[in-house]
Amino acid sequence: YCKVAGNYLCCFPFITEREWNARNFGVTGIEKNIIFADALEGDNLRTVLSSLERRQQPLSEDDFNIALSEVTGGSAIYKEIESKTYEANTKMFFLNETRKRVNTIDEDQSAVACNAPNGPQRIRGLAGTGKTVVLSMKTAFIKATNPDFRILYTYSTRSLKNTIQAHISRFHAKFSQDPGDSHAYFPQGVDLVHSFGLLEMLASRHDIQFKYLTYGSAKELTGTTDFAFTSKYVFEDARKKFKASACPKIYDAILIDESQDMDPSFFRFCYELLKIPRLIWGIDEMQQLSELNIPSSKDLFGTTSDGQEVVNLTGDYPGEIPKDLVLKKCYRTSRQVLLASHVFGMGLKRKAGPLQFAQKKSFWESIGYTLEGVDVEDLPPGETVTLSRPKENSPHILETLDNWRSIIKSKHFDDKDQEYEWIANQIKNDIEVHMMKPKDILIVHLNYDTAKSWSAPGEISLKFRDLLAARGISLHVGATKKDYFSADGSVSIQSVKRAKGNEAGQVYVCDFESADKPGNISGALKRRNEAFVAMTRTNGYLTITGTGPNARLLLDEIDDITNEQSSVEFVVPNEDDLRRIRILETEEYERNRRDREKGEQKTKDLARMLKTIGVDIEDELRSILAKINKSGT
Numbered sequence: 035y036c037k038v039a040g041n042y043l044c045c046f047p048f049i050t051e052r053e054w055n056a057r058n059f060g061v062t063g064i065e066k067n068i069i070f071a072d073a074l075e076g077d078n079l080r081t082v083l084s085s086l087e088r089r090q091q092p093l094s095e096d097d098f099n100i101a102l103s104e105v106t107g108g109s110a111i112y113k114e115i116e117s118k119t120y121e122a123n124t125k126m127f128f129l130n131e132t133r134k135r136v137n138t139i140d141e142d143q144s145a146v147a148c149n150a151p152n153g154p155q156r157i158r159g160l161a162g163t164g165k166t167v168v169l170s171m172k173t174a175f176i177k178a179t180n181p182d183f184r185i186l187y188t189y190s191t192r193s194l195k196n197t198i199q200a201h202i203s204r205f206h207a208k209f210s211q212d213p214g215d216s217h218a219y220f221p222q223g224v225d226l227v228h229s230f231g232l233l234e235m236l237a238s239r240h241d242i243q244f245k246y247l248t249y250g251s252a253k254e255l256t257g258t259t260d261f262a263f264t265s266k267y268v269f270e271d272a273r274k275k276f277k278a279s280a281c282p283k284i285y286d287a288i289l290i291d292e293s294q295d296m297d298p299s300f301f302r303f304c305y306e307l308l309k310i311p312r313l314i315w316g317i318d319e320m321q322q323l324s325e326l327n328i329p330s331s332k333d334l335f336g337t338t339s340d341g342q343e344v345v346n347l348t349g350d351y352p353g354e355i356p357k358d359l360v361l362k363k364c365y366r367t368s369r370q371v372l373l374a375s376h377v378f379g380m381g382l383k384r385k386a387g388p389l390q391f392a393q394k395k396s397f398w399e400s401i402g403y404t405l406e407g408v409d410v411e412d413l414p415p416g417e418t419v420t421l422s423r424p425k426e427n428s429p430h431i432l433e434t435l436d437n438w439r440s441i442i443k444s445k446h447f448d449d450k451d452q453e454y455e456w457i458a459n460q461i462k463n464d465i466e467v468h469m470m471k472p473k474d475i476l477i478v479h480l481n482y483d484t485a486k487s488w489s490a491p492g493e494i495s496l497k498f499r500d501l502l503a504a505r506g507i508s509l510h511v512g513a514t515k516k517d518y519f520s521a522d523g524s525v526s527i528q529s530v531k532r533a534k535g536n537e538a539g540q541v542y543v544c545d546f547e548s549a550d551k552p553g554n555i556s557g558a559l560k561r562r563n564e565a566f567v568a569m570t571r572t573n574g575y576l577t578i579t580g581t582g583p584n585a586r587l588l589l590d591e592i593d594d595i596t597n598e599q600s601s602v603e604f605v606v607p608n609e610d611d612l613r614r615i616r617i618l619e620t621e622e623y624e625r626n627r628r629d630r631e632k633g634e635q636k637t638k639d640l641a642r643m644l645k646t647i648g649v650d651i652e653d654e655l656r657s658i659l660a661k662i663n664k665s666g667t
Contacts, residue, residue: 162366
């Protein structure tokens with residue numbers, strides 16, 4: 035039933051009330067529900083709206099959030115919110131309260147999702163900014179507004195499949211006004227397939243003789259288990275085979291999720307499949323686990339025979355649709371966890387020096403941070419600056435409900451048995467005292483030496499299975515059920531690669547001694563990025579553990595970062611450091627930023643100039659539209 039009673043109005047912005055009555059329409063008696071052109075002048079609209087009957091009693095906070103979720107489309111993002119009452123001051127109580135307030139789509143997300151660009155588009159964002167939600171929503175929007183389109187949605191993390199499928203189904207039901215079961219209906223004409231399942235599907239449908247069909251067969255033929263190396267050979271061959279075949283172009287749009295670890299050959303293969311180059315990809319360079327360098331669109335798609343970039347992401351498409359954009363609001367993770375994860379991942383407080391950095395103030399601002407006391411664009415080397423994250427860019431409310439020192443914790447151990455035993459006891463406490471469901475608890479291990487994460491349960495998983503079983507708790511091992519991130523009634527354990535893109539209410543990141551590689555910048559950077567991914571899997575609480583002297587060093591660094599609640603001081607890297615580390619702003623980023631700033635400034639200058647001669651540009655546009663409408667052109 036409807037809890038929000040409202041007045042239903044129709045707006046005729048180009049018809050006055052006098053013109054309406056001149057046609058004898060006034061006899062219908064519905065004009066009280068119509069806003070005519072007259073009402074849009076001056077303060078008339080305020081007067082009209084103020085005169086309406088107030089039919090709605092004040093909503094409770096819960097009902098307001100439900101209404102807001104419905105209006106923004108956020109109700110399609112399914113979060114398990116319990117109707118039962120949890121004991122106050124337990125983790126589950128605080129998590130449930132938090133989840134009541136996160137099922138919304140903000141204005142930026144909606145603007146990104148609800149359009150169909152006529153060419154390539156890149157969507158950047160930190161962990162938890164909603165890239166998967168936006169791409170799912172965009173897929174549903176494009177399909178609902180273009181029913182004949184054939185669309186491919188592909189991804190790199192297999193355990194994300196069910197989440198993506200549910201998102202697309204629910205968003206499509208909303209956009210298409212489908213009265214059926216939105217939880218079960220997946221739109222026809224949309225292919226949802228893992229990147230390494232794509233060739234097998236295309237080969238069976240279109241009779242294309244690809245040399246490699248699966249990752250397993252590719253590994254055997256190439257003789258290596260290196261993912262990037264194998265990907266390159268697989269999709270370079272696939273692109274040649276597709277071009278040589280008689281198969282016509284297949285897709286009207288392709289969306290790529292978690293694209294940061296995909297080889298350029300995969301992008302070029304997907305580009306080849308498109309009728310028009312409507313290729314859209316989501317990326318977070320901080321979650322890049324395979325390469326040190328940040329690829330530009332030129333790196334991904336190459337150049338034409340005359341040296342021009344195949345894909346240029348500068349500027350906008352018609353309809354003011356940006357080609358390159360950034361999501362900066364983070365909903366999944368509290369700002370304390372995001373700030374700690376980001377600073378640790380970049381190595382800004384690292385004893386041996388930083389590993390990656392952004393030199394431009396505007397870059398930090400574009401991803402939702404502020405740099406206090408900095409009034410120049412280029413951060414001065416050697417200067418101490420304070421990095422903070424405003425609440426409006428991290429609207430996660432857990433910090434207002436629970437002590438922030440309870441949200442993120444770290445603990446050091448002398449040996450592995452102590453570490454794993456302690457985690458098992460904490461999980462038992464989470465379930466029995468804090469009323470958490472086992473499914474909402476995740477263990478992410480960073481030790482790849484003892485974890486056979488691609489094929490079978492490794493030593494770490496087996497140890498935790500036994501420890502938890504002794505406490506009456508079941509364990510879901512990601513390596514054995516690759517398409518499922520979690521299971522009802524079971525705690526989940528995952529490697530970083532399998533956890534990527536997923537989330538849980540309580541995350542334990544163990545083996546933190548493996549979160550760096552001293553003496554090897556490339557290796558240290560990859561491990562720090564892995565730690566960043568692991569830490570940002572939480573939508574609630576984070577606990578970090580490790581063993582030995584290296585863990586002590588790294589956990590002390592975490593404690594140093596989290597010493598203040600919502601800000602971190604660090605020293606801007608010197609010139610020598612900047613030459614040896616990874617710089618997050620690419621030349622392409624700078625070019626696009628400058629173009630956006632120039633466009634915005636020109637618009638402001640034009641509006642200011644017109645105002646000085648008594649011209650209000652908004653009034654003029656309304657007048658022009660009215661004349662066009664009346665002339666019928």
